Amino acid sequence: MAASPVTTRFAPSPTGFLHLGHAHSALLAWRAAREAGGRFLLRIEDIDRARCRPEYTAAILEDLAWIGLDWDGPVRVQSEHFPAYRAVLDGLSRRGLLYPCFCTRAEIAREVAAIGAAPHGPDGPLYPGTCRRLPAELRAARLAAGDSYALRLDMAGALAAVGEPLFFEERGEGRLRCDPASFGDVVLARKDTPASYHLCVTHDDALQGVTLVTRGEDLKAATSLHRLLQALMDWPAPAYRHHPLLRGPDGRRLAKRDGAVAIRAMRAEGLDAAAVRSAAAGGG
Incomplete structure (x- = not known):
């Protein structure tokens, strides 16, 4: 029996603008889907109504499209469900x-x-x-x-x-x-x-039928809890790929709270999409 097509997803929270760490994770998931002839989904995880902003959601879609990532089907917005x-x-x-x-x-x-x-x-x-x-x-x-x-x-x-x-x-x-x-x-x-x-x-x-979850290694421990919920609810278990986090010159992980430079700020400074995408892939 032929293997089912891969379905991956990128699921950011709109609490700030995307930085290279986000783009790195999105790019890995997108490539996994495209190389396998599968599907890449975009989901907006905006359950934290105090911190999430519509302008950040709009910026996420714009920034992903600018670096050349496309997605399949409609964007799922969690606050609507x-x-x-x-x-x-x-x-x-x-x-x-x-x-x-x-x-x-x-x-x-x-x-x-x-x-x-x-x-x-x-x-x-x-x-x-x-x-x-x-x-x-x-x-x-x-x-x-x-x-x-x-x-x-x-x-x-x-x-x-x-x-x-x-x-x-x-x-x-x-x-x-x-x-x-x-x-x-x-x-x-x-x-x-x-x-x-x-x-x-x-x-x-x-x-959404996700078969491969691609996300940062900081969420690897949480997979134990997610598997428990899947078992309790009789939901299928996807495969996982937890990737190393991109880090700055000081060795610290790129994070919104630490002021990681946003992709749109890089664009405003004149960097082109190819350069930002190369950096997001780990090219510097």
Whole structure:
């Protein structure tokens, strides 16, 4: 049987302008699709409504087209699909795999500090499970009172529901074992963010038929959690390719928060598209 065509995607968050690190990731995914006669999708991950801006979304499309990248089909904009993500959360809730967490970040920090040697995961100290242990009547009373809460995944319950070890296929490394428990009871939704990155990205990869996820090595650890969500929801598991991050002359990764030079700034300075694309490919 012939192998299915490759479907890759580039999924930036419009919280700033694209820099070379973004273009590097997009170019790798685009080439993987085009060389295999497959599909390259563009998705805008704008679930953080406080930081995302329409002008950044418009700039992303313009900058990608300027360096010569095209994409297949319409651009999926995540903020237009919150009801779909809500349906996933509702399904997990009905299975008893989510619980409301009323703790503020400050309260969690104080409790973690009181524990002392609190266990750590990829994202820092693990949530100590305070609200998971709330008596049912107290939980119901706080919900009835309209107290603000986040929805957390009951990690122990989720692992029990899956019932078997999980693995993912990493291009160049083979089959790697997952460790979702290292994330603890991760947040899947907040009041200000109706669904988390982890939930939305796995939902959309499944919905869009993505077969190869190309992204930076800083997200490799998160693949364990994504595989757990895929297993819980019976979504297909794509292959993964986590690439090294582009770094500046000082050795630090290119990042918006560190003032990485935007592609459109390079264009304004007179660099042509070929030069920027070469730099994005790792050519300097």
